[in-house]
Amino acid sequence: MERCIEKASHKNLTQLELLAMSASYNLSDGHARQSLTISQQKIIAGLPDLFAQSMREPFEELERGAQRALLHALGQYSYPQEPGRVLSCYASSVAMVILARAMVDTVSTVALVHPTFDNIPDILRTSKFDLAPVEEEVLHEGDLVANVPPEAGCLFITTPNNPTGRVLTADRLALAAQWCAERDALLALDTSFRGFDVRAHYDHYAVLAESGCRYVVIEDTGKLWPMQELKAGFLVSSPNVRLPLQLAHTEILLGISPFILSLVRSLALSVAAEGWTELHQHIAMNRTAVRKILSETQAVSSPDPDNQVSVERIAVTGWDTRELWSTLREGGVEVLPCCQFYWAEPERGAPYLRIALARDHDSVSVGVERLRDLLLERA
Numbered sequence: 001m002e003r004c005i006e007k008a009s010h011k012n013l014t015q016l017e018l019l020a021m022s023a024s025y026n027l028s029d030g031h032a033r034q035s036l037t038i039s040q041q042k043i044i045a046g047l048p049d050l051f052a053q054s055m056r057e058p059f060e061e062l063e064r065g066a067q068r069a070l071l072h073a074l075g076q077y078s079y080p081q082e083p084g085r086v087l088s089c090y091a092s093s094v095a096m097v098i099l100a101r102a103m104v105d106t107v108s109t110v111a112l113v114h115p116t117f118d119n120i121p122d123i124l125r126t127s128k129f130d131l132a133p134v135e136e137e138v139l140h141e142g143d144l145v146a147n148v149p150p151e152a153g154c155l156f157i158t159t160p161n162n163p164t165g166r167v168l169t170a171d172r173l174a175l176a177a178q179w180c181a182e183r184d185a186l187l188a189l190d191t192s193f194r195g196f197d198v199r200a201h202y203d204h205y206a207v208l209a210e211s212g213c214r215y216v217v218i219e220d221t222g223k224l225w226p227m228q229e230l231k232a233g234f235l236v237s238s239p240n241v242r243l244p245l246q247l248a249h250t251e252i253l254l255g256i257s258p259f260i261l262s263l264v265r266s267l268a269l270s271v272a273a274e275g276w277t278e279l280h281q282h283i284a285m286n287r288t289a290v291r292k293i294l295s296e297t298q299a300v301s302s303p304d305p306d307n308q309v310s311v312e313r314i315a316v317t318g319w320d321t322r323e324l325w326s327t328l329r330e331g332g333v334e335v336l337p338c339c340q341f342y343w344a345e346p347e348r349g350a351p352y353l354r355i356a357l358a359r360d361h362d363s364v365s366v367g368v369e370r371l372r373d374l375l376l377e378r379a
């Protein structure tokens with residue numbers, strides 16, 4: 001057991017996800033791996049035309065079209081549209097690196113939601129920021145003034161959060177924005193999972209603009225569509241942001257592939273026309289199956305009953321889930337232990353596993369049945 005715990009504890013989440021890549025039942029990473037919908041199949045069948053079109057179309061027009069299509073499909077009508085306000089990046093992690101680079105001279109402490117996906121604190125720590133954990137409960141229902149360190153130059157929130165799926169309401173976003181505006185701190189949001197939850201489709205940019213705070217938002221397509229990592233991250237900033245984001249962006253990249261932007265635009269226009277229901281139903285069916293199968297054992301409960309995003313956290317009693325993770329791997333089932341999400345206090349993640357839901361139904365059911373069988377066997 002000691003060895004399993006050590007093995008799971010000494011890797012970051014992405015390293016654990018990499019170990020899972022070739023597993024029979026890979027329910028580990030939060031990237032989309034389910035089969036294509038009919039509309040997506042049609043878009044893929046048209047890739048040669050999309051490629052030719054992206055060679056012909058002026059880049060600026062194509063980039064603005066992709067950004068607009070995605071942000072409008074997500075209800076974000078008030079995003080700032082002046083040149084330079086939306087920077088296209090290869091992935092949301094790259095947007096995060098650019099943000100960290102741009103903040104380095106003016107921010108020392110970042111108040112960061114706890115728990116959250118570990119590559120966010122990892123990137124911030126690499127840039128030598130002091131990190132102050134802000135518990136989800138504080139962000140969603142607590143007193144920000146009493147609980148967020150006043151010296152923080154940036155308040156960073158993942159909404160919906162990974163792995164809990166918690167979504168910041170418009171009222172709480174307004175409070176966080178007010179906290180930042182009053183201190184001239186930067187409000188940073190990672191909204192990579194917002195496509196999964198209509199509660200995150202209210203117009204965040206209208207709320208942010210109303211507050212007058214300095215903000216950045218990392219928007220992402222990487223979790224939404226099963227496109228084999230053809231994806232984009234968009235780093236959106238307020239006109240008053242006062243950070244050298246464009247400089248940091250050009251220090252890292254010239255621009256992202258026009259072909260990928262074309263693909264993003266097509267996918268976003270398709271979802272805008274047809275709605276999010278098909279994706280939401282797919283995830284909801286998998287979540288229901290996970291909960292039903294695991295209800296057959298006394299050991300499992302659902303700590304996030306309202307979660308709608310494409311990952312499901314479960315609490316398992318009687319196990320250190322790092323050991324459970326290791327035992328499941330031997331049977332070809334890959335999930336994630338949760339200690340690393342609790343980047344300030346890893347032991348708090350020990351009761352939890354995270355199961356990816358953006359997979360085909362059979363793969364989720366069979367993988368979770370194996371988990372159930374193991375728990376029943378060892379009960």
Ligand SMILES: Cc1ncc(COP(=O)(O)O)c(C=O)c1O
Nearest residue numbers: 030091092093117158162192222
């Ligand atoms: C909330 C959040 N932001 C950013 C990322 C990084 O995404 P990518 O690997 O596509 O850059 C992840 C990865 O799962 C994530 O969960």
